[in-house]
């Protein structure tokens with residue numbers, strides 16, 4: 317059978333079906349009530365709508381990108397979240413050029429995160445506004461705020477300090493790299509003992525959990541398993557090695 321031309325798809329968002337493949341259904345990014353989405357400014361709104369088309373983009377959103385009108389996606393999000401509509405922002409001064417248009421199909425590698433990755437047939441139709449939520453994205457239920465509030469002392473800068481501290485606990489007290497099988501990996505999936513694998517490297521996630529801008533809950537979705545796919549679908553622009561190299565504890569090897 318002839319395959320349909322690649323199109324942007326909206327991932328399956330029904331939390332009840334989150335299983336197997338859907339374990340890697342990426343969450344809304346930025347978070348539903350992030351500063352960007354709240355729309356501190358028109359530019360911020362545009363960022364929220366276009367940052368990761370594969371998750372947060374629908375056809376309507378995509379078309380708003382093409383027209384360079386972030387307002388549309390912002391409004392849909394507001395209505396989804398039950399937020400009273402804001403006054404329509406004044407049109408941009410005529411002298412301002414439209415922002416560069418990067419679609420899922422034209423983005424260079426690493427730009428647009430999952431937007432470039434989620435190609436192929438299916439999905440897409442039936443959701444004409446910003447897609448909210450991923451596997452973790454239950455109904456917003458009238459605007460429940462789900463922005464992750466990092467505890468004091470858990471900023472990116474704090475993590476940078478922590479990871480260069482050389483503390484033994486970063487690497488779970490290990491002094492040499494391990495060869496980790498999938499079944500061994502699966503044994504470490506509690507908050508206190510949380511391992512995951514990205515690109516074949518095994519990391520001790522426990523020390524990073526409270527620093528993760530997307531929250532512990534999202535990060536725990538990759539506990540004890542290979543998180544590469546979900547990571548890439550969520551925010552492929554994040555330099556994982558630079559972020560958590562200090563917590564690397566080994567390499568994945570096949571089951572004996």
Ligand code: HEM
Pocket residue numbers: 342343344345346347348350464521524528529530531534535537538543546547550551554556559560
């Ligand atoms: C150790 C692996 C991970 C690292 C180092 C990491 C790092 C980051 C960083 C640096 C950001 C901020 C990015 C930005 O604002 O552009 C972020 C945001 C986020 N991450 Fe992760 N992440 C990891 C794994 C995951 C996983 C597995 C998920 C699960 C879905 C996830 C979900 C999110 C979400 C939803 C946000 C958005 C938070 C917001 O909008 O404020 N992350 N992550």
